[in-house]
Amino acid sequence: MKLLTTEFYRRPTLTVARDLLGKVFVRREGGDTLSGRIVEVEAYHQDGDEAAHSFGGERERNRVMFRDGGLLYVYFTYGMHFCMNVVTEREGTGAAVLIRALEPMEGVARMRENRGAGKTDVELTNGPAKLCQALGIGRGENGLSLDGGIVGMYDDGAAPGAEIGISTRVGISRSTELPWRFFLTGNRWVSRGRPSHPTI
DNA sequence: CAGTCGATGTACT
DNA sequence: GTACATCGACTGG
Numbered sequence: 001m002k003l004l005t006t007e008f009y010r011r012p013t014l015t016v017a018r019d020l021l022g023k024v025f026v027r028r029e030g031g032d033t034l035s036g037r038i039v040e041v042e043a044y045h046q047d048g049d050e051a052a053h054s055f056g057g058e059r060e061r062n063r064v065m066f067r068d069g070g071l072l073y074v075y076f077t078y079g080m081h082f083c084m085n086v087v088t089e090r091e092g093t094g095a096a097v098l099i100r101a102l103e104p105m106e107g108v109a110r111m112r113e114n115r116g117a118g119k120t121d122v123e124l125t126n127g128p129a130k131l132c133q134a135l136g137i138g139r140g141e142n143g144l145s146l147d148g149g150i151v152g153m154y155d156d157g158a159a160p161g162a163e164i165g166i167s168t169r170v171g172i173s174r175s176t177e178l179p180w181r182f183f184l185t186g187n188r189w190v191s192r193g194r195p196s197h198p199t200i
Numbered sequence: 201c202a203g204t205c206g207a208t209g210t211a212c213t
Numbered sequence: 214g215t216a217c218a219t220c221g222a223c224t225g226g
Contacts, residue, residue: 010206042218050216078219079208085218098218129219171218 001154004146008153009069013088013095016049016069017043018182020086020162024105027135032110034135036102036125037158040183040190042169046094049180053171054094064143065094072151074132074142081129086146086153100128100170100181101189111135114128119179126189162186163188 001024009016026035044052046065053075054061064073065087065125073085073096085096104111111124111134125131132138146153163186168177170192181188 044218053218059211071223076209077217079210079217081208081219083218100218133222169218173217 001156002073003148004153004155006068006070009086009088009183010090011069011088012179013043013045014096016086016088017041017097017180018164020153021164021182021184022158024154024156025099025102025135026148026154027137028104028150029107029136030109034107034110035105036135037129038099038101039103039183039187040099040101040181042100042182043180044096044098050174050176051169052094052096052098058094060167065096067091067143070146072137072141072144074137075140077129082132083128084132084137084141084198085152097149098128099131101126101183101187101191102131103187103189105135116126119163122188126168129190160184165190 020038020041023038024035025038046052046054049055055063058066064071067087068091069088071087072080073087076082088095088097104125114121114136115124115134124134144151165183165185166179167181168179169181
């Protein structure tokens with residue numbers, strides 16, 4: 001597996017979002033390695049995207065989004081959940097890609113422990129807060145570099161293996177919602193919804 | 201199945 | 214006070 005370099009992230013956010021499909025996210029927790037293939041993402045950008053946390057400028061909560069691409073941006077929401085993003089583009093630009101679903105690879109037993117009893121394989125990582133819980137991602141991982149230490153993103157040479165579907169994002173209630181959600185069509189771990197456009 | 205709704209902390213109006 | 218890039222439990226068909 002080849003670690004993605006910072007060059008990968010420091011490109012236009014929509015390009016990075018599409019290219020992340022099929023890549024392998026690796027999280028080292030204690031002595032365990034937890035990993036999964038990315039099957040669903042959403043792009044967020046400071047410019048013209050009212051739903052982005054970075055819209056309206058840099059603040060304490062979103063400051064990692066404004067740093068150079070290649071970091072993990074983790075936020076807390078709904079009083080109980082964490083979600084994780086990959087920061088894109090360059091210092092000063094508030095942009096990131098939300099990881100919405102993974103297909104588990106290594107460390108499934110540990111993911112099951114982290115999620116709690118009674119979960120099916122699909123339920124381990126078929127949503128942004130679920131996958132963070134499965135991988136043990138929380139406040140402490142906000143701002144970490146994807147350098148392959150605690151967290152990393154890899155290309156294992158596998159093609160995405162499915163067509164890419166596009167739709168509006170999930171859970172956004174603004175009037176100007178954008179078709180910035182990308183997913184592998186037919187993958188069991190994709191969280192929900194249907195493509196509003198045919199696949200590309 | 202689909203639809204509804206409560207949980208629960210934080211940031212912002 | 215209200216909204217929130219969510220989840221899981223519950224309802225009714």
